[in-house]
Amino acid sequence: xxxxxxxxxxxxxxxxxxxxxxxxxxxxxxxxxxxxxxxxxxxxxxxxxxxxxxxxxxxxxxxxxxxxxxxxxxxxxxxxxxxxxxxxxxxxxxxxxxxxxxxxxxxxxxxxxxxxxxxxxxxxxxxxxxxxxxxxxxxxxxxxxxxxxxxxxxxxxxxxxxxxxxxxxxxxxxxx
Amino acid sequence: xxxxxxxxxxxxxxxxxxxxxxxxxxxxxxxxxxxxxxxxxxxxxxxxxxxxxxxxxxxxxxxxxxxxxxxxxxxxxxxxxxxxxxxxxxxxxxxxxxxxxxxxxxxxxxxxxxxxxxxxxxxxxxxxxxxxxxxxxxxxxxxxxxxxxxxxxxxxxxxxxxxxxxxxxxxxxxxxxxxxxxxxxxxxxxxxxxxxxxxxxxxxxxxxxxxxxxxxxxxxxxxxxxx
Numbered sequence: 001x002x003x004x005x006x007x008x009x010x011x012x013x014x015x016x017x018x019x020x021x022x023x024x025x026x027x028x029x030x031x032x033x034x035x036x037x038x039x040x041x042x043x044x045x046x047x048x049x050x051x052x053x054x055x056x057x058x059x060x061x062x063x064x065x066x067x068x069x070x071x072x073x074x075x076x077x078x079x080x081x082x083x084x085x086x087x088x089x090x091x092x093x094x095x096x097x098x099x100x101x102x103x104x105x106x107x108x109x110x111x112x113x114x115x116x117x118x119x120x121x122x123x124x125x126x127x128x129x130x131x132x133x134x135x136x137x138x139x140x141x142x143x144x145x146x147x148x149x150x151x152x153x154x155x156x157x158x159x160x161x162x163x164x165x166x167x168x169x170x171x172x173x174x175x176x
Numbered sequence: 177x178x179x180x181x182x183x184x185x186x187x188x189x190x191x192x193x194x195x196x197x198x199x200x201x202x203x204x205x206x207x208x209x210x211x212x213x214x215x216x217x218x219x220x221x222x223x224x225x226x227x228x229x230x231x232x233x234x235x236x237x238x239x240x241x242x243x244x245x246x247x248x249x250x251x252x253x254x255x256x257x258x259x260x261x262x263x264x265x266x267x268x269x270x271x272x273x274x275x276x277x278x279x280x281x282x283x284x285x286x287x288x289x290x291x292x293x294x295x296x297x298x299x300x301x302x303x304x305x306x307x308x309x310x311x312x313x314x315x316x317x318x319x320x321x322x323x324x325x326x327x328x329x330x331x332x333x334x335x336x337x338x339x340x341x342x343x344x345x346x347x348x349x350x351x352x353x354x355x356x357x358x359x360x361x362x363x364x365x366x367x368x369x370x371x372x373x374x375x376x377x378x379x380x381x382x383x384x385x386x387x388x389x390x391x392x393x394x395x396x397x398x399x400x401x402x403x
Contacts, residue, residue, distance in 0.1 A: 019205060032194045038358060050331075114189055118190065
């Protein structure tokens with residue numbers, strides 16, 4: 001009997017083993033997407049609890065890992081949207097931040113420029129970029145996780161890179 | 177720069193973007209385990225009469241922790257079967273508020289109990305938050321409780337049973353409050369920041385009349401848990 005079947009039948013140890021086998025990748029991905037340990041923990045935990053609750057819906061059309069990843073990505077994207085709405089609301093209550101003095105201007109370093117550029121990527125491009133270029137997922141895995149065609153995953157990655165290149169401009173060239 | 181070189185550049189320099197720390201496996205598992213626990217007890221110790229506020233608080237914490245497994249088990253049970261309660265309310269049965277589509281009376285009772293339990297635990301936690309803010313202290317366990325309640329809030333929000341717009345709005349607002357509680361700084365190094373965060377949370381509670389709204393959602397005569 002496979003682990004998923006055993007977990008579905010109520011075998012606690014089987015679910016623990018599924019957790020052990022997948023938690024690293026899930027946590028890493030949620031952390032890459034959120035950039036915050038608390039949020040990454042929340043999303044990871046929520047993904048596993050939801051997976052447990054929906055084990056009866058898992059048909060085995062994809063691997064358990066892929067199925068779990070789609071839950072995790074969905075939980076994370078929904079959660080981040082809520083956090084962003086909340087932060088936006090908080091910011092609107094605060095006074096406008098003081099303008100940074102332009103005198104003695106210093107170019108932000110490469111890391112900062114790259115970070116800002118990645119942050120600005122639209123969600124659909126950013127998710128594929130983080131999964132493929134930073135976490136090493138294949139286009140096949142990404143396609144199944146996001147429920148899109150493999151070609152769509154490739155196109156989104158290509159678009160993400162093009163946007164990053166555009167945003168970084170000549171700046172990156174100084175470092176290579 | 178060629179495309180290949182730019183891709184290489186992104187892989188090398190982009191790796192520093194939100195680089196994950198070591199996975200906190202055990203800490204996360206303990207929360208997950210609580211949520212899927214099938215065992216536990218909600219039994220209240222009878223006649224608890226504790227003199228000091230500190231002891232009362234410890235008792236509240238203990239009961240809070242005791243009941244967690246049961247809440248989770250009940251919530252999981254109700255949500256797993258995917259019952260189609262048309263509307264969720266914490267009002268007592270027989271008042272005509274609960275509309276039932278495909279649900280047995282037993283399941284409806286379980287759901288009412290789950291929602292009530294959740295609201296009472298949330299009220300207890302937020303009472304502690306307000307109390308700590310006034311005292312200028314930050315309980316290290318507060319964030320952990322907040323995290324668990326946050327998980328419960330989200331599960332309730334996304335369950336098909338919550339359709340009452342008042343309850344839905346309450347859950348929506350509670351989620352934002354609990355996000356802040358779950359992120360409270362309580363280490364000695366961050367104690368000042370923690371106090372400021374507590375202050376912000378209590379301001380949010382007051383601005384939105386949260387305690388009043390939670391209490392309004394709990395039927396009169398319900399035995400309070402916690403403090």
